[in-house]
Amino acid sequence: MFFPKVCEACNRALADNELIICTQCRHDLPVTNFHFDNTDTVKKVVYGRVKLELATALLHFSKKGAVQQLLHNLKYRGHQHISGFFGRWLGAELKTIDAYNEIEIVIPVPLYKTKLRQRGYNQVEQFGKAIAKALNADYNDTVLIKTKSTKTKVFEGRISRWNDDGAVFAISEDVALRGKHILLVDDIITTGATAEACATELLKIDNIKLSLATMAIAD
Structure with missing residues (x-):
């Protein structure tokens, strides 16, 4: 009231x-419709570094736009319900596409343990769970871990980010993932450094296929 x-x-x-x-x-x-149009824009961000089967983003991100406001509310103001909202939206769309229905496991980009304690939640969790539910896939947030804290460097060059961060992700176990089609999910893809680092670790698992879905992609 x-x-x-x-x-x-x-x-x-x-x-x-x-x-x-x-x-x-x-x-x-500003929806992208990448998954409907078979547009490879997200793949091109990490082209030549990691192999992705499928890749999409729900929305275009631009500075001072509505998508920035939504992601800011999600990450810094505790509005976790935005994550599930985006996940249900994108999940409903991916469910209509045969190729995405082959995905078996959804894995979120993890937060470092101190960041997770400070924020109280991973902003990608509800996004990933909603997509997994729509695709009738499993959700696994324990296999991929972040091993050290890194500062957000959104618009720094991809090569310098990669060199600065080093190996910040690791696999805790892989038996249940061998031979599976995995969907990695994140909030936004900018330079592609985070997706690249996570994918590099996940692709060490035997005989997997890897795809990527994010809430937004930076223009």
Whole structure:
């Protein structure tokens, strides 16, 4: 009564039939349609470094845009429900595409343990779980771990990020993943360094196929 629910993108009060974001913002959000158009834009970000079977992003990200506002609310203001909202949205779309229905396991990009304690949640968790549910796949957030903390360097060059970060991810166990088609999920792909580092570790597992899905891709 005293604190009406507001749109996570524009802060206007939501109508009774609206959830998370208002109808106008939902209509205006810059969807990519990469998975429908068979566009290889996400693959090109890591081209020549790791092999991806499939790759997509739900939305385009630009500075000071609505998508930045949504991701900021998700990561820094505790609005974890945005993660599930994006996951249900993208999951419903991927479910209609035969190639994505071959995915067997969904794995989120992990947070370092101190960051996880500070934030209280991995912002990709509900996104990944919703996609896994839509694709009738398993969700596994224990096999891929982050071994040291790194600072966010969103717009730094990919090569320098790779050299600075070194090997910051590792595999805890791989028996259950051998021969599987894995979908790695993250919030945003910018230079591709994080996806690249995670993929490099996951592709050490015998005979797997690896795909990638993110909430957004930086323009």
